[in-house]
Amino acid sequence: MDYRDKVVWITGASSGIGEALTYAFAQEGARIVISARRAKELERVRQACPAPDQILVLPLDVTAFESFAGAFQKILNHFGKLDGLVNNAGISQRSKVVDTSLEVDQQVMNVNFMGPVALTKTVLPHFLARGTGQFIVISSVTGKVGIPYRSAYCASKHALQGFHEALRAEVHDAGIRITIVCPGYVATQVSINALKGDGSKHAIMDQNTAEGISATILAQGILQAGRKEKAEVYFGKKELAGIYLMRFAPSIARRIARNIKVR
Numbered sequence: 220m221d222y223r224d225k226v227v228w229i230t231g232a233s234s235g236i237g238e239a240l241t242y243a244f245a246q247e248g249a250r251i252v253i254s255a256r257r258a259k260e261l262e263r264v265r266q267a268c269p270a271p272d273q274i275l276v277l278p279l280d281v282t283a284f285e286s287f288a289g290a291f292q293k294i295l296n297h298f299g300k301l302d303g304l305v306n307n308a309g310i311s312q313r314s315k316v317v318d319t320s321l322e323v324d325q326q327v328m329n330v331n332f333m334g335p336v337a338l339t340k341t342v343l344p345h346f347l348a349r350g351t352g353q354f355i356v357i358s359s360v361t362g363k364v365g366i367p368y369r370s371a372y373c374a375s376k377h378a379l380q381g382f383h384e385a386l387r388a389e390v391h392d393a394g395i396r397i398t399i400v401c402p403g404y405v406a407t408q409v410s411i412n413a414l415k416g417d418g419s420k421h422a423i424m425d426q427n428t429a430e431g432i433s434a435t436i437l438a439q440g441i442l443q444a445g446r447k448e449k450a451e452v453y454f455g456k457k458e459l460a461g462i463y464l465m466r467f468a469p470s471i472a473r474r475i476a477r478n479i480k481v482r
């Protein structure tokens with residue numbers, strides 16, 4: 220996939236990985252739709268791009284499913300087509316199962332799973348009609364392993380992967396490609412924005428997150444993976460070992476998970 224003049228829709232573009240991806244795709248000459256809830260931050264990102272007139276700011280809450288058809292119509296009115304959707308918007312969690320309200324489980328699932336599913340289903344008929352299209356899905360190492368204090372988050376990322384893995388099988392012959400991305404720790408606002416069990420913000424920059432890989436480097440890797448239409452890619456540091464341990468030595472992975480000290 221050559222992204223020059225392609226139209227790519229990136230969610231969660233107001234911060235972190237989505238912001239870095241916007242700059243990476245903009246450098247490639249793509250035309251980009253950027254979405255998140257904070258319109259002011261999206262405008263800041265647009266202005267920082269090399270050709271701001273090629274960027275459409277489209278404020279969107281990924282849990283407002285009923286607004287997606289109208290939002291997509293705005294994209295078609297503006298650019299006439301869509302070539303790629305990057306399902307990146309997400310929220311994390313920092314609480315034990317026993318301390319987490321069902322409302323928080325629901326909210327994490329809505330942002331990280333139901334929102335991306337509804338967005339994917341909104342654009343899928345357009346991709347099928349054109350016989351081309353790409354979904355880039357930002358999952359996580361926690362889409363492959365379960366770790367304490369992240370039950371809803373792990374569940375949402377496992378579900379996100381399962382859904383898009385099934386979709387991949389359905390649409391491969393229709394010319395549609397799916398790249399699932401599993402980052403480890405990335406230095407963004409994710410832990411600050413994470414929800415505690417009562418729904419309040421964790422509001423702490425976790426050490427693992429602060430010491431994670433940079434969003435800019437990750438965005439270059441994702442761009443490369445998308446260009447090569449890779450099915451699944453992992454980016455991070457030593458935490459990536461968890462994926463391989465879970466695959467080849469699950470009892471060891473589970474023992475390590477039991478001993479992870481996280482808040």
Ligand SMILES: NC(=O)c1ccc[n+]([C@@H]2O[C@H](COP(=O)([O-])OP(=O)(O)OC[C@H]3O[C@@H](n4cnc5c(N)ncnc54)[C@H](OP(=O)(O)O)[C@@H]3O)[C@@H](O)[C@H]2O)c1
Pocket residue numbers: 230231232233234235236237254255256257258260279280281282307308309310311330357358359360401402403404405406407408409410412428431
């Ligand atoms: N950082 C990591 O260590 C890490 C590791 C693996 C995977 N990830 C995944 O990477 C993705 C991006 O996270 P990040 O690290 O860049 O975190 P971040 O800096 O907190 O950014 C999260 C983005 O998601 C948007 N968002 C949150 N709730 C939303 C909603 N209801 N509707 C629309 N947009 C919403 C936020 O924008 P608004 O607040 O403006 O809506 C923001 O742009 C997430 O899916 C996350 O799970 C992160």
